[in-house]
Structure formats: structure tokens, C-alpha cells
Amino acid sequence: MTSDVFGRREVLGLVGVGLAAGVVAGCARSGAPANSAGAAGAGDAAQPVDRSALGGAVSERANGGPAPTAAAVGAAASAGVPRSGDLHYMMATELAGLLHSRAVSAREVMTAHLERISRVNPTLNAIVAKLDDERCLALADEADKRAASGAPLPPLHGLPTAFKDLQSAVGFPYTRGSLIYKDAMPTEDSLFVARMRAAGVIPIGKTNAPEFGMGSHTFNRVYGTTVNPYDTTKSAGGSSGGAAASLASGMLPIADGSDNGGSLRNPGNFNNIVGFRPTFGLVPTAPTSLPFLGVSVNGPLARTVDDVALLMSVMAGPDPSDPACYPSDPAVFRGALERDFRGVRVAWCPDLGGLPLDPRVRDVLAAQRATFESLGCVVEDVAPDLKDAEYAFITIRSFRTAATLGPLLDQHRDLLKKDAIEEIEAGRAITNAELARAMLMHAQLMERMRKFQETYAFTLCAVNQVPPFDAKIDWPHEIAGVRMEHYIAWQKTCYWISATQRPAISVPAGFTPEGLPVGIQIVGRHREDRSVLELARAFEQATKFGERRPPI
Numbered sequence: 001m002t003s004d005v006f007g008r009r010e011v012l013g014l015v016g017v018g019l020a021a022g023v024v025a026g027c028a029r030s031g032a033p034a035n036s037a038g039a040a041g042a043g044d045a046a047q048p049v050d051r052s053a054l055g056g057a058v059s060e061r062a063n064g065g066p067a068p069t070a071a072a073v074g075a076a077a078s079a080g081v082p083r084s085g086d087l088h089y090m091m092a093t094e095l096a097g098l099l100h101s102r103a104v105s106a107r108e109v110m111t112a113h114l115e116r117i118s119r120v121n122p123t124l125n126a127i128v129a130k131l132d133d134e135r136c137l138a139l140a141d142e143a144d145k146r147a148a149s150g151a152p153l154p155p156l157h158g159l160p161t162a163f164k165d166l167q168s169a170v171g172f173p174y175t176r177g178s179l180i181y182k183d184a185m186p187t188e189d190s191l192f193v194a195r196m197r198a199a200g201v202i203p204i205g206k207t208n209a210p211e212f213g214m215g216s217h218t219f220n221r222v223y224g225t226t227v228n229p230y231d232t233t234k235s236a237g238g239s240s241g242g243a244a245a246s247l248a249s250g251m252l253p254i255a256d257g258s259d260n261g262g263s264l265r266n267p268g269n270f271n272n273i274v275g276f277r278p279t280f281g282l283v284p285t286a287p288t289s290l291p292f293l294g295v296s297v298n299g300p301l302a303r304t305v306d307d308v309a310l311l312m313s314v315m316a317g318p319d320p321s322d323p324a325c326y327p328s329d330p331a332v333f334r335g336a337l338e339r340d341f342r343g344v345r346v347a348w349c350p351d352l353g354g355l356p357l358d359p360r361v362r363d364v365l366a367a368q369r370a371t372f373e374s375l376g377c378v379v380e381d382v383a384p385d386l387k388d389a390e391y392a393f394i395t396i397r398s399f400r401t402a403a404t405l406g407p408l409l410d411q412h413r414d415l416l417k418k419d420a421i422e423e424i425e426a427g428r429a430i431t432n433a434e435l436a437r438a439m440l441m442h443a444q445l446m447e448r449m450r451k452f453q454e455t456y457a458f459t460l461c462a463v464n465q466v467p468p469f470d471a472k473i474d475w476p477h478e479i480a481g482v483r484m485e486h487y488i489a490w491q492k493t494c495y496w497i498s499a500t501q502r503p504a505i506s507v508p509a510g511f512t513p514e515g516l517p518v519g520i521q522i523v524g525r526h527r528e529d530r531s532v533l534e535l536a537r538a539f540e541q542a543t544k545f546g547e548r549r550p551p552i
Helices: 051-062 070-079 092-101 106-124 133-149 191-198 241-248 265-270 305-315 359-366 369-374 389-415 418-428 432-455 489-498 529-543
Strands: 160-164 202-207 231-235 255-259 274-277 297-302 345-348 378-381 458-462 504-511 517-523
Touching (some): 092 106, 092 305, 106 160, 106 202, 106 241, 160 191, 160 241, 160 255, 241 255, 241 265, 255 274, 265 489, 265 504, 265 517, 274 305, 274 529, 297 305, 305 504, 305 529, 345 369, 359 458, 359 504, 359 517, 369 378, 369 529, 389 418, 389 489, 458 489, 458 529, 489 517, 517 529
Parallel strands (some): 160 202, 345 458
Antiparallel strands (some): 255 297, 274 504
């Protein structure tokens, strides 16, 4: 990681005290944890803090205000009210503030989350390959020792996390949800994982994902199926389903994911959290075999938009190892996200101009049009011209799948799921002329979207065309009486947007009569990622749907 993220002596705009500059410059590429300096005993833990006593100061900081004062921290500490039950659902920005001010210890934070994992993960099956509790607590003690030493602390200091099992992370299995790699142990971190370690996270395991991330329902033959905390008979989505279910149920304060056809937004939608797909090229995906072919991105999931911004301030930014990344400054994600939206024209098209939509999803979204109008937006019934998005996306995706996974079909056909086999074989059948046609169509699509967005700064549409579905099925085969032609056809509202390479976010927007979460997708202009977060936060604050916790 370059020093762009931590290159100035300033406090990170979204967290608490003490984020001095330069603490991880040059170490992100090494993969060395930034929280690995020594260990502190349990006796060094901070005194319990009443969250309400400190919450105002921390929340103000989360919105770009001043850091919590020593008086506020002291008053909170003196309150002495146990709050281990609060910690597992506290905003990551708040937790970061408390950890940096030493109002809470990393051991306390870890203990709260381990207790939650012990309670709900046996049901949800979201976190896999987890370290034993003793090792997790030892890592937290190491983080506390660093804090006690007075050393500068990185922005995510002491926050437990688990990396998606499509990321290579030293010390954890790298199965990709495939029996082919069920015993694989990597020797090197991905750039993304190295960047997160350098930011101070404490990795405790992996989060479950479908086989090779293929599909938006998280099940595989290595770890099994991840289910939804709002209804454990339903899918948690995918491919970042394990990450999303972990966040929604309070097992993790932050999580990462990746998104080709909707794998950050879909599970965000299904689990009533926030899933953000950045502009292609903003967050590195190295190492990757085909950096310029396709639309896959890495990105954050969180329970709030402020937490997403905190994660983006760490995840974003170029790296020499990823030629597809463009120059950017992660500092744009620090500070307050408030903005006046009066007069901003937005396109309202829940079904993107005619895609089949489950009536329950349509009803939830229709009720939220007035929210955007109340924010000052000029909401107009219009959809971008996404013709040829289907052909361009599916053709390029299949070709890429054949190029990267084709050798596995030749050697391990019996260990691949049916959908993977079909996609590889379809990709192998693509001719040079067909691929060229798809790439030309993709370029034309991008230009049409650019022109459309000259008038409409944002597009509002469904994240998924269905609410969470039965976890026992492979994928929805029909929507509103329309048959789906392949295993990802039910998520066209996601992958047609992927094809535009625009930033897009899923924000909680309500619930079906059965209590199943439904999100709304906000699509922004190319490379205007912060603007998407600004509108998402305004909607989030106006509606508060994300504050409804699952019954588990």
C-alpha cells in the first residue's frame, strides 16, 4: 500500500482519537499485521464504559466532528456500566473511536464478538475456518499492548474481521468454496488482505462464499449453506453471503466482499445491511489473471454508510501491482457525508425499464420514492438505455470464466458444480467475433450511460428482483411468472449495473409482509463514489430501516 492513505499527520475523519500519519506506509504490501507488536494481559483492559455517556461524542466524530474529549471519555469510564452486550452491534466508527481512546480494549471487543459467534454461527454457518477463541483473544491482547505503548494506531486497530473465502490470507484456508482447494493454505496475502491487515484489523477466520463465487446464494460442498439471520429458512445471498450474515447478526463489526454480478449488493440487500460496489478500478483486485477483462471489484459491507466510508478510506487507492487501478485519493472518504440534494435530478426505475420484479419488492420500493423527494431530489420516471448489457456482460463473463477455470474442468470435472461446468463450456464456445462484438457493445453501453448521467446524477432501482428465497433451492427459477434462463438471470438488476462499471450501493429500504429485508440500489456517476455514499447516508438517516435487528 502506498502512503496515500496515511501520508499526513491528521486524524481520520470517521474515527476517534490518535490516528497519526504514516503508521502503515510501506507495510501493506508486506502482509504483516499492523497490530502485531507485543501482548497485553487482561489486567490492562479499560474500565467498562456506558455507551450512552460517550455516544454523543463518538457519533459526532463519526460524522466528521471533533474527536471525543478526554472529559467525555473519562465520564463514560466512570459510569462503569457493563456494555459487552452493546459492543457486537455498535457502529464500527464508534468502536474505532473507543479503541483509539482506550475507552474499551481490543480484548473486550473480541470477547463480545466471540460470544455472539458462539451463539449464532452454528445456526447461520457464516464464519468458517475460525481460529480458536484463545488465539483470537491473544491477538486482541497484542493489539492492546500496542495501544498501551503509545505507538500510533492504524484506523481499524483492534476490530475483528473475517476475510471472504475468495481472498488469499496467510494462516487461513483458501478453499474458494471448492472441493478442489479444500486443503489449500496460501503462502501470500492478496493485496486487499495485506491492506486490511496494515489498517489494524484482527483476522479471526474466513466468511463463507459459493463455489468460486459463482452465483448469489452461498452454498458449497466444503462448508455448506449460509442462511439468513432474518429468517433462517432463507438464503443470505451471495457471493459475500457469509460476510453479510455475519454483520447483520452482530458477529463482525466490518467485513469485505467482492462483486461481479452483484455479490456485494445482493447480500447487503438480503441481510438489511449496506453493500457498496465501488467504481471499477478504485479498489485493487490484484493478483488477478485478467486485470482489464471483466467488471469484478473488491469492496466493503457494513451496517451503516458511515462504516462503509471508513472502510473505503482504507481499501481504496492505486497500487503498482494492479494496472487496472486509476489514480485516486482515499482521503475523499473521510469526513462528514452531509449534502444538500435539493434540485438533484434522479432517475426512478425500480425494474430498470421492464425486468420482472416480485410484487413484494416493487411495493417496498414504491413506498420510498417519497423519501427521496423529501430529501429535495427531483425524481423522474425514466430508465437508462441498457440494451445489450445482457449480451455484453454474459459473453465477457463466460469467456473470462473459461479462461481462468477451464483447466479445472479438464482435471476435476467431477468436483465442479453444474453451473460452473455450464459456464466454462459456454465460454469455450465463444468465438473471437462474438467476444469482439460483446466488447464493442460494452463500450457503447458505457457511453450511453455517461450521456444519461449528464442529466440524472443518480439512478434508483431494485437491488434484486426477488426477496430472500428458500435456502434449500439452488436459485430462483421464476420471477413474477417469467422463467429465468440461467443461474444468475434473476439478478439482472444487479449485473446490468455492473456492466456500466458505475459505483452502486444497496441500502436497507424496508421489509416484506413476512419480515424479509429489501434494499434499494443507488447508482452514481463514474468515479463519483463519494456522492453515492452521500445520498445513501441521507436516505439511511431518513428511514432508519438498517437499525432493525434480526430475531436470531
